[in-house]
Amino acid sequence: MIDVKNLPAYVTEALTDFSDEQNVRAYKEALEKVNATLGTDYPLIIGGERVTTEAKITSYNPAKKTEVVGTVSKANVELAERAMQVADATFESWSKTPAEERAAILLRAAEITKERRHEMSALMTIEAGKPWAEADGDTAEAIDFMEYYARQMLALKDGKPVNSRDGEKNEFEYRSLGVGVVISPWNFPFAIMAGTTVAAAVAGNTVLLKPASTTPIISYKFMEILEEAGLPKGVVNYIPGPGSEVGDYLVDHPRTRFISFTGSRDVGLRINERAAKINEGQIWIKRVIAEMGGKDTIVVDNEADLDLAATSIVKSAFGFSGQKCSACSRVVAHADVYDEVLEKVVALTNELTIGDPQDHTNFMASVIDEAAFKKITSYFDIAKEEGRIVAGGTADDATGYFVHPTVVADVSPTARLMQEEIFGPIVAFTKAENFDEAIAIANNTVYGLTGAVISDNEAHIEQARQDFFVGNLYINRGCTGAIVGYQPFGGYNMSGTCSKAGGPDFITLHMQSKSISTALR
């Protein structure tokens, strides 16, 4: 077992350097290895047991839309109930397993993931359409979550100090909650799925893991890693299935103690509302951790490095085709520099390469599926009504779901393009007369996830620190790419409960504290 007493301090996992030919070769080999497994059928895992159902979820390659990555058994209400009973029973032993043992399993899982790093990333390239660097970042983040939360749990295992007095010893400790339902999105199919799962589990809870139906295979592979790392059977149960059926059933279940959800605003709100209702046999108020959508803004001041602004906008808007909750989908530029920033952004956008993510020279690939393709491209007509398309505005779904990076100029701050989460490669520009107005526009959505300010004016930077109402504010850089343990992540308002994944408070959200006071005789 890993010696948790002598752990080195946490540092983030380095990203792979793909300018090194050796790394390119290794990634290509990993792609070959994953391609050789296409079409495999994967079971559910309940209490360590493989369960195969007749009903299947089919996972397709979004860049080659008829290519089947694999099929996965599909949980229904009966199997969800079976998984709940297993998780409920396993909680007894797992919650009493010493924190050191639980943390050691996470650290071992991190080690195994490092060994299988390119294989996990290559699978995301094929299952989620992630370009190499994006997939590599996703795997690195998953490793970070395991390394970081293991250490956080160790730091919390003896509680926190409170005052004692003569004749009285007081202690403050943390206890596990119970069975948690983890519901994850497809856009960080490894990092968010694994991060939310291990945070719950290392805190001594048992987990029902319902991954997104578009990316179920990467989570099956993660289950294999957890098993190899020595996680006891029944601690994490893998039950992919339709959100509307399995999700609702488990959210409503009286034995569900908490729900850790990452996904869209509408589904998050539905979960929050349903979880608030007390069902028969329920003896607690369910806790909901919900991280939801965003409509993230980069503000460009008139005193600013405009090349930095342009590269930050393009990278934040079009990395992984804008399918990040943190993606820049709106730019508010000072009137003095608006035309110049726009021109630079258009020039950089026109240079972007788009195509199959298995070819690493492509910066962008497809969007996730047909529904996303239809939704995103429906905004082209809206863009023509609400502004001027100055780059992109085209798409091609002949072989995969490719949407070209699109820049829309001269959009009103209250237009749909400026307010609605599109979740694709479309960025809208609006003009502000001064910095006060820029911040007011930046704050005028229901969301509050990330935001960036590009400015050389210290007073304006200070103003943004105070008034830009977002959970993650970035100064003189892009608004994506939060790193575990460095930039804890989570938003305000309709972006969620601001749980700050990858931060020092996250584990405690999965626990309840206990005060113990002993009279000394």
Ligand code: NAP
């Ligand atoms: P989504 O449609 O809300 O789905 C997220 C998860 O919820 C999936 O596993 C989905 O299952 C499940 N689900 C659907 N209906 C449900 C129901 N009634 N009850 C319980 N679960 C249900 O979101 P997505 O398209 O996967 O992800 C994109 C969204 O996530 C964007 O809005 C993005 O901003 C947000 N996001 C936020 C963060 C953050 O940290 N704030 C991070 C990443 C993504 P099925 O797949 O089976 O439908």
